[in-house]
Amino acid sequence: MLKVITLLSLLALGLFAAGDDLGDMGKRDLNVSAIIMFFIFIAGTLGITKWAASKTKSASDFYTAGGGISGFQNGMAIAGDYMSAASFLGISGMIYLNGFDGLVYAVGFLVGWPVILFLMAEKLRNLGKFTFTDIAAYRLSQKEIRILAAFGSLSVVTLYLIAQMVGAGKLIQILFGMDYEYAVILVGIMMIVYVTFGGMLATTWVQIIKAVLLLSGVTFMGFMVMSHYGFSFTSLATQAVEIHDKGQAIMAPGGFISDPISAISLGLALMLGTAGLPHILMRFFTVGNAKEARKSVVYATGFIGYFYLIIAVIGLGAIVFLNTPEGAAYFQDGKLIGGGNMAAIHLSHVIGGDIFLGFISAVAFATILAVVSGLTLAGASAISHDIYAIVVKKGLASEADEIKVSKRSVIIIGIVGVILGIAFENQNIAFMVGLAFAIAASANFPILFLSIYWSKLTTRGTFIGGFVGLITAVVLVILSPTVWVEILGNESAIFPYKHPALFSVSAAFIAIWFFSITDKSQRAAQEIESFEAQSVRAQTGIGADGAVDH
């Protein structure tokens, strides 16, 4: 069971994968300090939302916080998007159960960032305004590209949102003893309030505050663990090897990544998927210029890297602190209560008692809330900016109308998220996040990358190739062992690999290339011609949308 979940969770970890093994766990007794912490957090973030609402007037304020976020703040917010409950609970849980393997995924999630910085960040900032589609549609035909990208964005956002909602519901069920349905509805309502009233400014600040709280929390845990071992990682590891069932095996890679095709495919999905996630890409438009955009990636990479290193300590710390006579209270029938994903939560109780447990639980909840808010905003922008303002109203919609549509979209996405979250209660969330990553890497990334770097890209190539990527990713996932065998119950998989990215990303690139070079239309000629101007703007930032002063 665990191995299956872990394999399925490969892609999910960066975001949220509390795991379907939480489903059969009972509810925990009411945790009073957690609830107090939780209300303090809600009151604080609602205050921020109120403040943000008073500053959010234009469409630019709503979508991108007026471009007035600094590089440091944005780096913190990006790190916040990335240091999700899954990174925290999932990776620490995996290290607790299997040792080094957990770190392999952490490394995979981190290395995408330098590449995004070197190849994408500043170009995104120089060409974009509100959504990543602005870049793809810069010189191509607005209508087709907006429709394609909105499809890509909404597929990614919806799948992701369901996974987050299910994960949130399960986590709250365990932490607060609340019913699953109420937990999901609560998350939905909170998220709608933050996003509709406070827009990107509130969403960003909730994310920043959460990032600070989470970093402080894990730092404290890491410090306490290390202080027990005289700040020697070797002593900690020695003790962990002695206690752990698998002994020395926890110090080396295990059997998770065995077949090379899957390994390469997974690496590709992790790396390129990140560069195709709409809610992450959107963050590059919240800063004033390319210089700040670059800085934000450095800060983000630094915080995320630091976080993962501490998580390794926390995972080993959970091994040595929970597998003791005093730690027996956290086990039921020989299994950790709530499964491996709860290792860090239990460790927080060992280290800091009820109050610290309450703090960490509230932070874990905040983490989910902040990520779903960002996702919802990205989805709403695709509807209001790409579809409504540009495709339906042909760019003639007033800002006030666009914001109105956007806020309504937030409410609709929120309600859909809650309904699907409840409907998919027992669905494997890791699978949905995996699919979301695969679509992001196969549809969004190729069109974005080629529109920045390839002069011969045409609308026809992008439109056909983008859909080829999207459909290939979905079909290969359905035919893979994950869905075809484990969910649909067939004998053997038609497509033998668990990760489609290597194939679907290639299919997208080839289709875009082929249908672009064979496009001899008048429109294509114009599009190729206007690459020059786009490229000058991408390189220099001349003509880019700047920060708005308040």
Next chain:
Amino acid sequence: MNNELVQRIKSNPKYQELVSKRNAFSLKLSIFVLAMFYSFVLVIAFNKELLAIKLGEGVMTVAFPVGAGIILISFLTTLIYVRRANGEFEELTNSIKDDVKDLL
């Protein structure tokens, strides 16, 4: 952005310098990070024992230091890139902007 501006910028030697230097630099760094990451993934796929090699007499193996090292080096590459991009490249960009001020 009008055509005159585009042509003026494109024919500016500083622009050509900026583009060629920056492209070469980001390509090099990207290849470095990708090579590092994929070596790691391929070692895990084909030759796990390599990471189980012990450091000294105790239980420590090379695995954790290598994993931590990749995280650290990835961060350092972003620092290296941004130092140059926000310094040298940013200056070049500003001086290009200065050269075409009359058209902005």
